[in-house]
Amino acid sequence: MTELLTFPAASATLLEPRLPQPKPSTSPSRPFVTLTFATSLDSSLSLAPGVRTRLSGPGSKAMTHYIRSRHAAILIGVSTLIADSPSLNCRITGAASQPRPIIIDPHLRWTPNPADKVLELARLGHGLAPFVLTGVEAQSLPAASVALLEQHGGKYIPLAATSSGPSGRMRFDWHVVFDVLFREGLLSVMVEGGGQIINSLLEPRFHALIDSIIVTIAPTWLGQGGVVVSPSGIRDSAGIPIPAARLSDVSWHPFGEDVVLCGKLHP
Ligand SMILES: NC(=O)C1=CN([C@@H]2O[C@H](COP(=O)(O)OP(=O)(O)OC[C@H]3O[C@@H](n4cnc5c(N)ncnc54)[C@H](O)[C@@H]3O)[C@@H](O)[C@H]2O)C=CC1
Numbered sequence: 001m002t003e004l005l006t007f008p009a010a011s012a013t014l015l016e017p018r019l020p021q022p023k024p025s026t027s028p029s030r031p032f033v034t035l036t037f038a039t040s041l042d043s044s045l046s047l048a049p050g051v052r053t054r055l056s057g058p059g060s061k062a063m064t065h066y067i068r069s070r071h072a073a074i075l076i077g078v079s080t081l082i083a084d085s086p087s088l089n090c091r092i093t094g095a096a097s098q099p100r101p102i103i104i105d106p107h108l109r110w111t112p113n114p115a116d117k118v119l120e121l122a123r124l125g126h127g128l129a130p131f132v133l134t135g136v137e138a139q140s141l142p143a144a145s146v147a148l149l150e151q152h153g154g155k156y157i158p159l160a161a162t163s164s165g166p167s168g169r170m171r172f173d174w175h176v177v178f179d180v181l182f183r184e185g186l187l188s189v190m191v192e193g194g195g196q197i198i199n200s201l202l203e204p205r206f207h208a209l210i211d212s213i214i215v216t217i218a219p220t221w222l223g224q225g226g227v228v229v230s231p232s233g234i235r236d237s238a239g240i241p242i243p244a245a246r247l248s249d250v251s252w253h254p255f256g257e258d259v260v261l262c263g264k265l266h267p
C-alpha cells in the first residue's frame, strides 16, 4: 500500500479561497474548474512529449493531492495517460472520497488494459475508474474496451467534436465538456494537463469557465524540446499582439523549494 501524504492545516487554510466550496451559496450551472499543473522556469511540463518528469517536490506534491481531495473529478489528455500511466487517485490522509478521472480521448488512442495503473487502483478500491470523453460514436466503440471499463465502474461518453485541419484532428468545445460532466453530477473538476489540454483551455473564449488557477513552479529549466504551456497568441482590433492571458488576485506561496502561484482569469 502506498504511503499517504500529509498536508499541513495552515497550508490548507491559505488555499481555501482558491478551492471549490462544498456548499456553494448559489446553485451552480456548471462545474467549478481549477486549472493546476507543475511547470519549470521555461514553462515546460515535461522534458519531452511522452516523458514523465518529476517537477513537484514533496510539499507541492502533497498540495496537489490535497487539491485532488477537494474535487469531484481530475481531467487529463490521453497523451498524459499514455505517457505517465498515472494513478489519478488521491493519496492524502483524511480524504473523504476519490476523484473521478476524466480522460479526453477524441480519437480513442487509449486501449484500456487490466494492467493499467488507474484500473488496478479501481479494482483495489484505491481510486475510481475513468470516464473517457471521445469523439467516436457509441455504436463504433470497441466492445471489449467498453466491457472492461464498465467492469471497473468507468465508461465512455461520446461527445460531439469539431474536426480541424488536414489531419481531421477532432477537438471538443470546453463548454460542451464541462456541461456533460456537470450532467454526470461532477460539480468540481481539476484540470491537470498536459500541454495541449492546458493551451486549448487557455484560449480567451474559455476563460470564463476557469474559476481558479494554481501553478507549482519548480526551480529548474528543463531545456528546449519539452511540452510547453504557451497558449496561442492573440491580437487586438488594430492587429497589435497582446498577452494571451494574465492572472489577477494573485498570491504566491513557497512550498519547500517550489513556489505555488494562485490566481484568477476573471473577477
Ligand atoms: N507537470 C505537470 O503538471 C504535468 C505534466 N504532464 C506532461 O505533459 C505531457 C503530455 O502533454 P501533451 O503531449 O501536450 O498531451 P495532452 O495530455 O495534453 O494530450 C493531448 C491529447 O489530448 C486531446 N486533446 C487536447 N485538447 C483537446 C481538445 N480541446 N479537444 C479534444 N481533444 C483534446 C488530443 O487527443 C490530444 O492529442 C506528458 O509528458 C506529461 O508527463 C501532464 C500533466 C501535468
Ligand SMILES: Nc1nc(O)c(N)c(N[C@@H]2O[C@H](COP(=O)(O)O)[C@@H](O)[C@H]2O)n1
Pocket (backbone or CB within 6 Å): 037, 038, 052, 053, 054, 055, 056, 060, 061, 064, 076, 080, 081, 084, 085, 086, 087, 088, 089, 192, 193, 216
Ligand atoms: N503536480 C504535478 N507535479 C509533477 O511534477 C508532475 N509530473 C505532475 N504530473 C501530473 O500528475 C499525474 C501523475 O499523477 P499520479 O501521481 O500518478 O496520480 C500526471 O499524469 C500528470 O497529470 N503533477
